[in-house]
Amino acid sequence: MKLEEFSDIIHRCFRCGYCKFTYDYADFNCPSYKNFRFETFSTGGRMWLIYALMNNEINWSQRLANILYSCTTCGNCMENCRFDKFNDFLVDIIEIARIEAVKNGFCPEKQKSLLERTLNPEFYNPYGELNSDNQLLKEQYALPETAEWVYFIGCTSNYRQKDLRDATLRFLKKTNINFTLIDEHCCTSPLIRTGQTESVKEIMEYNIDQIKATRAQKVVTSCAGCCRTLKVDFQKHDIDMDVEVYHTSELVNELLEKGKIKFGSNFNKTITYHDPCHLGRHMGLYEIPREVINKIPCVELNEMKRNRENSWCCGAGGGVKIGYPDWAVNVSKERLEEAKKTGADMVVSTCPFCKTNLKDANENFDMDLEIIDLIEIIDSLELKLD
Amino acid sequence: MNSSEILKKLQQIVGNDFVSNSQEELYIYSIDPGASEPRSIDFVVMPENEEQIQKIVNLANKEKIPIIPMGGGLTLSGLVIPVNGGIVLDMKRLNRILEIDETNRYAKIEAGVSAGQLFSHLEKNYPNLEVSIPDAPPSVTIAGNTLIHGSGFLSQKYGNHGDMLNGLELVLPNGEICRVGSCAVSDHWFTRGPIPDFIGLFTSSFGTMGIATKLSIKLYPKPKMRDLVFGIYKQPELSTQLIWKVTQTELAEDILLGVQGKPDWMAGYVFIITYITGKNQEELDKKEKKLKRIYRKNGARYMKAPPRIREVFLEKPQFAAKAADFRKGGGFEYVGSFFPLSQTNEAIKRGIKISEKYGIIPTLGARVIDRAHNVMVFFSYSFNRADPDDMQNARNALHDTNVMSLELGGIPWKGELGAQKLILEKMDPNYKYLLETIRNQLDPNRIMNPGNWEVK
Ligand SMILES: Cc1cc2nc3c(=O)[nH]c(=O)nc-3n(C[C@H](O)[C@H](O)[C@H](O)COP(=O)(O)OP(=O)(O)OC[C@H]3O[C@@H](n4cnc5c(N)ncnc54)[C@H](O)[C@@H]3O)c2cc1C
Numbered sequence: 001m002k003l004e005e006f007s008d009i010i011h012r013c014f015r016c017g018y019c020k021f022t023y024d025y026a027d028f029n030c031p032s033y034k035n036f037r038f039e040t041f042s043t044g045g046r047m048w049l050i051y052a053l054m055n056n057e058i059n060w061s062q063r064l065a066n067i068l069y070s071c072t073t074c075g076n077c078m079e080n081c082r083f084d085k086f087n088d089f090l091v092d093i094i095e096i097a098r099i100e101a102v103k104n105g106f107c108p109e110k111q112k113s114l115l116e117r118t119l120n121p122e123f124y125n126p127y128g129e130l131n132s133d134n135q136l137l138k139e140q141y142a143l144p145e146t147a148e149w150v151y152f153i154g155c156t157s158n159y160r161q162k163d164l165r166d167a168t169l170r171f172l173k174k175t176n177i178n179f180t181l182i183d184e185h186c187c188t189s190p191l192i193r194t195g196q197t198e199s200v201k202e203i204m205e206y207n208i209d210q211i212k213a214t215r216a217q218k219v220v221t222s223c224a225g226c227c228r229t230l231k232v233d234f235q236k237h238d239i240d241m242d243v244e245v246y247h248t249s250e251l252v253n254e255l256l257e258k259g260k261i262k263f264g265s266n267f268n269k270t271i272t273y274h275d276p277c278h279l280g281r282h283m284g285l286y287e288i289p290r291e292v293i294n295k296i297p298c299v300e301l302n303e304m305k306r307n308r309e310n311s312w313c314c315g316a317g318g319g320v321k322i323g324y325p326d327w328a329v330n331v332s333k334e335r336l337e338e339a340k341k342t343g344a345d346m347v348v349s350t351c352p353f354c355k356t357n358l359k360d361a362n363e364n365f366d367m368d369l370e371i372i373d374l375i376e377i378i379d380s381l382e383l384k385l386d
Numbered sequence: 387m388n389s390s391e392i393l394k395k396l397q398q399i400v401g402n403d404f405v406s407n408s409q410e411e412l413y414i415y416s417i418d419p420g421a422s423e424p425r426s427i428d429f430v431v432m433p434e435n436e437e438q439i440q441k442i443v444n445l446a447n448k449e450k451i452p453i454i455p456m457g458g459g460l461t462l463s464g465l466v467i468p469v470n471g472g473i474v475l476d477m478k479r480l481n482r483i484l485e486i487d488e489t490n491r492y493a494k495i496e497a498g499v500s501a502g503q504l505f506s507h508l509e510k511n512y513p514n515l516e517v518s519i520p521d522a523p524p525s526v527t528i529a530g531n532t533l534i535h536g537s538g539f540l541s542q543k544y545g546n547h548g549d550m551l552n553g554l555e556l557v558l559p560n561g562e563i564c565r566v567g568s569c570a571v572s573d574h575w576f577t578r579g580p581i582p583d584f585i586g587l588f589t590s591s592f593g594t595m596g597i598a599t600k601l602s603i604k605l606y607p608k609p610k611m612r613d614l615v616f617g618i619y620k621q622p623e624l625s626t627q628l629i630w631k632v633t634q635t636e637l638a639e640d641i642l643l644g645v646q647g648k649p650d651w652m653a654g655y656v657f658i659i660t661y662i663t664g665k666n667q668e669e670l671d672k673k674e675k676k677l678k679r680i681y682r683k684n685g686a687r688y689m690k691a692p693p694r695i696r697e698v699f700l701e702k703p704q705f706a707a708k709a710a711d712f713r714k715g716g717g718f719e720y721v722g723s724f725f726p727l728s729q730t731n732e733a734i735k736r737g738i739k740i741s742e743k744y745g746i747i748p749t750l751g752a753r754v755i756d757r758a759h760n761v762m763v764f765f766s767y768s769f770n771r772a773d774p775d776d777m778q779n780a781r782n783a784l785h786d787t788n789v790m791s792l793e794l795g796g797i798p799w800k801g802e803l804g805a806q807k808l809i810l811e812k813m814d815p816n817y818k819y820l821l822e823t824i825r826n827q828l829d830p831n832r833i834m835n836p837g838n839w840e841v842k
């Protein structure tokens with residue numbers, strides 16, 4: 001996609017600033033505006049700068065790249081901008097402007113490393129970890145070559161949040177899901193979010209070929225970022241998918257609803273749920289994780305002040321975690337402060353990337369909370385199978 | 387000092403992260419969502435407190451650099467775009483709600499507090515109290531709005547928002563801190579007098595007299611229920627009498643008029659919306675009945691508003707920014723002029739003619755202020771930001787509207803430079819003398835938003 005494709009609508013931004021707020025205007029909810037405070041760092045500021053760039057009124061600069069790259073792609077602006085048929089495209093426009101930044105040599109260095117590592121045949125992941133072809137896991141869990149489902153682990157779960165990965169694997173095993181793993185490469189979310197899209201289609205095609213080789217009809221992922229990429233971005237890149245994509249919370253919910261599993265033990269904790277932006281605002285999956293939580297015996301779910309469409313982002317998305325590590329963790333700190341006010345001692349999410357950043361804030365600021373993924377809770381429960 | 391030395395000094399005052407002279411900030415702050423042409427800026431600075439503002443003012447005096455205080459920057463009339471370059475002082479980091487005095491019914495806040503923020507704070511924590519906010523986007527500041535004599539949903543009942551100010555704390559152009567209103571004498575920021583009332587000096591002076599850092603705004607009892615009574619009529623010349631009759635009843639919280647060429651079903655009509663409040667449905671029903679009768683007797687027809695329309699008009703603040711999207715062009719600007727009630731009919735009629743002359747779909751209306759002691763009639767011109775000719779067309783229509791307003795004995799509100807010039811041409815010479823004398827006394831170096839209200 002090119003910026004020119006938005007030339008008919010981008011000037012519709014009125015710079016009115018609804019996008020800065022929560023729906024009730026109680027607080028700023030655009031993480032980058034709340035931190036940097038110049039109008040340039042608001043969504044409206046970005047739209048006007050991009051428009052000015054398209055009209056050659058301003059030039060590319062490091063500062064401009066910095067303004068574009070300090071958006072977490074949280075989607076709050078899409079939710080709160082009141083101009084229909086324009087608001088849907090706000091994050092797309094920012095991401096496409098980042099593609100232009102890359103083309104013009106203004107991709108920030110740290111974000112560049114995401115691409116370098118992902119293209120490196122030793123890694124194929126943005127963390128620069130030796131690529132796991134997942135053979136060991138397949139052996140460990142006695143997984144077949146062909147199956148009905150593929151569990152797409154995602155780089156963050158596979159290289160950073162292995163507890164989450166292992167919990168998912170155990171859960172799938174315990175529930176007798178006929179699944180397997182592939183030698184996956186990065187889902188490309190970090191590349192799309194940072195405008196480094198040149199090799200994206202190729203990588204997507206590789207992954208889809210791997211999935212098809214297993215003859216799976218369904219893919220389940222435990223990562224909000226992978227999930228959005230597989231569900232939305234693959235389509236945008238005209239990838240012939242022909243497979244259904246599930247987030248783990250959707251799968252658990254389906255199994256519960258069909259009566260295939262029941263929880264056989266209690267979870268005596270007060271928890272709060274953090275909506276990952278890429279699951280919530282980007283895909284509208286707010287209620288399903290909550291439905292699952294509410295079916296867990298004895299759990300008490302206390303909502304944070306900002307929840308669902310109104311959630312405060314964890315601060316990690318859109319390349320912000322790598323580009324602005326200190327600020328990213330500060331964004332999570334604000335989330336944990338809000339979580340504390342609910343009286344919960346556990347913050348539950350459904351994304352390994354959120355978990356990473358929330359955990360970092362928890363440790364850096366001694367917040368004394370437990371940060372966990374929903375699938376880890378499910379895995380810790382006794383399951384009764386139909 | 388050269389520009390980079392000034393930058394360094396500013397960085398020392400507010401920290402590196404909150405000063406910019408980069409092309410990006412200079413671009414964004416050199417242009418607003420209205421129809422004004424961009425004008426150049428030297429620095430954008432975001433102070434955090436009064437002390438920093440004092441230091442910036444002292445530096446500006448020393449270096450003779452203009453300062454332009456900015457809130458939400460949403461007047462649409464270019465008021466926060468410097469005329470002769472200088473420092474745009476974005477005040478939005480001073481955003482603390484300092485006190486809600488429930489007994490004395492006022493809110494004491496810093497100047498960067500947005501209308502949305504205060505409104506939401508009261509909704510959540512003080513359900514019995516409310517503040518009048520404009521139907522501007524919620525990101526506008528209470529300071530920016532009150533300091534331009536703004537108006538909102540309580541203005542028919544209690545006056546314009548400038549009148550709702552109890553007090554201000556300011557950094558004067560000489561860098562000194564000054565309080566005006568009762569807070570100059572008392573710890574309670576509860577009223578303006580009984581001392582010489584200088585709050586007026588700082589309202590609609592567009593930042594030329596000083597920089598407000600704190601203010602107290604009146605709060606009002608919040609009624610339990612609110613509803614609206616919709617009416618329509620064909621002839622604009624019925625407006626004055628109808629408003630007079632409705633305001634005589636003392637039933638209205640707010641009264642709005644609207645004329646819109648689109649959608650088609652609205653074309654050719656004037657709409658009146660009277661907002662009513664009460665303790666229960668019975669009270670609302672009684673008021674509605676009475677208003678229906680008044681509408682009928684004065685040539686208007688009651689119209690039952692469909693739920694969707696009711697929802698739109700009962701929202702606080704109303705989503706007036708929609709006007710910017712009428713033509714999917716991202717821009718609109720309006721002349722809002724204060725008129726005596728007697729001139730309302732003619733103002734509406736002439737406004738429609740101006741729209742027609744410039745080929746712009748008529749979009750105008752009015753908000754009745756202070757029991758019709760003043761009617762703010764607005765003439766809105768949307769334009770396509772991507773089309774320079776269309777923008778120029780809107781500017782021409784705005785100019786004609788300013789001229790027409792003054793001809794009819796009205797006064798353009800929050801006027802852009804052109805409107806200010808027209809007003810000054812008509813102004814009593816001794817008023818101008820007074821204005822200039824005070825300004826010279828307060829600001830001999832002319833650092834505060836020069837180019838605005840220039841008598842000479
Ligand atoms: C869609 C739309 C609807 C609107 N509806 C209404 C309405 O219903 N009622 C209404 O009243 N207005 C309305 N407006 C006009 C305008 O947006 C508002 O009046 C707004 O509140 C102005 O506040 P601001 O913070 O944007 O002020 P700014 O534009 O930032 O500033 C206004 C003026 O005050 C000065 N100023 C700002 N802060 C300070 C300070 N701290 N010290 C000294 N001077 C200062 C500035 O220099 C400038 O001259 C509307 C505007 C739009 C775009």
Ligand code: SF4
Nearest residue numbers: 015016017019044081
């Ligand atoms: S993105 Fe939407 S809400 Fe934000 S400033 Fe632009 S038009 Fe307003």
Ligand code: SF4
Nearest residue numbers: 030071072074075077
């Ligand atoms: S996506 Fe989030 S961070 Fe980015 S501009 Fe929108 S609200 Fe701000």
